[in-house]
Amino acid sequence: MSLKITILVGTMTGTAQLVAQELELAWDDGETRVETLLMDQLDSSVFARAGVFLICTSTYGQGDVPDNAKGLYEDLKAKRPDLSRVRYGVFGLGDRTYAETFNFGGKRFDELLAELGARRIGERVKHDASSGILPEEMAAEWGEDWLRQAREAAVAAA
Secondary structure, three states: OOEEEEEEEEOOOOHHHHHHHHHHHHHOOOOEEEEEEEOOOOOHHHHHOOOEEEEEEOOEOOOEOOHHHHHHHHHHHHHOOOOOOOEEEEEEEEOOOOHHHOOHHHHHHHHHHHHOOOEEOOOOEEEEHHHOOOHHHHHHHHHHHHHHHHHHHHHHHO
16 A cells, blocks of 8 residues: 655754655655655645645744744644544654753644644654754654554554
8 A cells, every 4th residue: 555645844944854855765665655845835724635744843943833834833723624534743853952942843733733633643753953863864763663653554544
C-alpha cells in the first residue's frame, strides 16, 4: 500500500526546511510519496489532503510559531475544522537555552491539532539546537521508526 505524507514547514531561518528535505529524500521511494509545503500560503483546508502529515516547525520569539506558520495556525484556531480523520506527527526544533518556551512551536501545533480531533503518530520530537546534534541527523534516525508507525496508522485507517 502506498503512503502519502505531506510535510508542513514552519521556519524562520530555513533549518526546519532542511530537516523536511532530509526526510523527503529518505522517505520518498515510490512506495511512499512525500510533498513538502512551506506553511506561508496555507490555511486549514490543507488538512483535507489524503495521507498523513508531519508538522516540522521551529519556535520563534516568546514561544510562538514562526511567522510563516502564523496564518495556518490562526486559521485552524478560528475555523476549528473537524480533523478526526487526520493523523500527524510533529518534529519540533528549539533551543533549550530558552527553557520557558523550549520547543513551543511544535507544542502549540500539537495541542491545537489534538484539540481538533487529529491523532498524533508517535512522540512529539523536541530537537535541541544546543545539544550539538544536527536536526537533520536526528530526523534521519527518528524518521525510520516514525515512517513505520505512519504506515501502520494508514493501514488501520484504510
